[in-house]
Amino acid sequence: MLSLSQLPQEVLEHVAYFAATGSPVGPPLDLPPLLRTCRNIYQRLSFEDNPLLYARIFTSKFDTRAPLRRLGSSISIPRTLANELRKRFTYLKLIRAGVGARVQHQSTEHDESSGRLRDLLWLAYLMMLENDGKNEQQLRAYANVETWLIAYWFDDMGASMASYRISRDQWPLEDENNSLAMWLLWFLVRQDSLPRSPTSCRALTSTLKLTALAANRYAICEPSWAEFTLESRATATNVTHFSETYFLVPPSLAPAAILAYFTFALWLLSRGATNVLPQAPSSLPLDSRESEDWDADWQRCVNLARPGTSLALSYAAGSLEGVWEGLFTYTDFDVYSSLLSGGLPPILRNCEVVQHRQTWRLREYHLPSSQGSPGKVQRLELGDALRAFFPSGIRLRELSESLEVCTPGIGEAVHYQRSSHTRTHEQSVGDIIVIGEGHSAWGQFNLYGRVRPLDGLLSLLKEYCGGHRGRWLYRGFLLGNNDGHLSGRWRDALSPSNVEGYEGCFVMSRRH
Secondary structure (H helix, E strand, O other): OOOHHHOOOHHHHHHHHHHHOOOOOOOOHHHHHOOOHHHHHHHOOOOOHHHHHHHHHHHHHHOOOHHHHHHHHHHHHHHHHHHHHHHHHHHHHHHHHOOEEEOOOOOOHHHHHHHHHHHHHHHHHHHHHHHOOOOOOHHHHHOOOOHHHHHHHHHOOOOOOOHHHOOOOOOOOOOOHHHHHHHHHHOOOOHHHHHOOHHHHHHHHHHHHHHHHOOOOOOOOOOOOOOOOOOOOOOEEEEEEEEEEEOOOOOHHHHHHHHHHHHHHHHOOOOOOOOOOOOOOOOOOHHOHHEEEEHHHHHHHHHHOOOOHHHHHHHHHHHHHEEEEEEEEOOOHHHHHHHHHOOHHHHHOOOOOOEEEEEEEEEEEEEEEOOOHHOOOOOOOOOOHOOOOOOOOOEEEOOOOOOEEEEEOOOOOOEEEHHHHOOOHHEEEEEEEEEEEEEEEEEEEEEEEEEEOOOOOOEEEEEOOOOOOEEEEEOOOOOOOOOOOOEEEEOOOOOOOOOOOOOOEEEEEEEO
């Protein structure tokens, strides 16, 4: 009988592979004992000498469709995947051990631990943008990331410092780490995992209420919503992913905080009695995950770091078509005025928040950039940001399959094609206009808006019929696609765009 060391290399690698992947979750714990059997086997199967084996283990335990689609085939080099396997389980073990979730005042390695926490959060965030099921399973079942995130955000010693600062009437911090961690909270925490003690519930509702509703403290996007062509630059950072360095802009905290507020805080306050709140991604079956839903969110991080990228990469054309249902909130005007005058967190934390349901029916129209010569595309001029960037005096007329756009002073009308009838490739879309109507407890209203090319920000003007309820500007992002949500804020359309106005937040979910 042959001993292990006498097996052909191909057979030995199969033995090692099945030993390493016997359990789909967690590191390959059954592989080290095999490597220790003798020097011959170690040399044939070691990490240094057999990167192909560890690359195969990586593809068994982690999702690879999204990285290949977004980053190219260079990431499939065996050494690159082997290094990524080692890196991921190094950080997942840290999450599993609770490292970084709480503040360690005794630490003498603050700078090192701070950089490690940043890298850990970026890794988990990118894993969720690339998630087809395997990545989430590793984070949830092996790393126990829900416990880590709840401690990070809502523990008295949580590393977010949110509970500590709120207890001292200070605002929670908005920094790179907290922005990433808020997104992970939304991605990964399930409602039945939320803390139930009175102290923890207060910490959760206070943190999410402040970060969702304080528009003067937590901007919905960077650069400002009042820019369409983005002369300003967002703050970008270097991130190592699959052994390459990428220049990325972290996601804004507010859109995820708004979703988390509606999904978690309001659910706890209503004791789960309402069915109109958005569903967190973690509430859906694991086998329903599709990383394509997050391609635009990945590209937004890339585009904002290098302005000038085309529209189609940061927004999936046609995504807004259909019927949307959701909620918008508002607070007492005097309370919000006090907030804008420098009021402290208790003013907002202790105020009543009113919710109203609303329904939108949206239609999306595209201007193909392939009409004639690319340099001669007759795009719509830019107007005031408070008018959703439409120029004054514009006339919009919906036809059977198109939108006729007439601008004063321009003789020829421009025709935008309905997204359901657009036959051009996504990358040929040069401009997007959204038209619709809806209703709420306040009455019927019309909607019209534009999509910002670089990051997919939707600016939508809401005009109530009859003029009694005024005009309100909605600004937000579509996060996810098929099961995604529109998350953002509305504001009054009277205050100048460079002045803080009266604001509230909203979430809309697609009606299936």
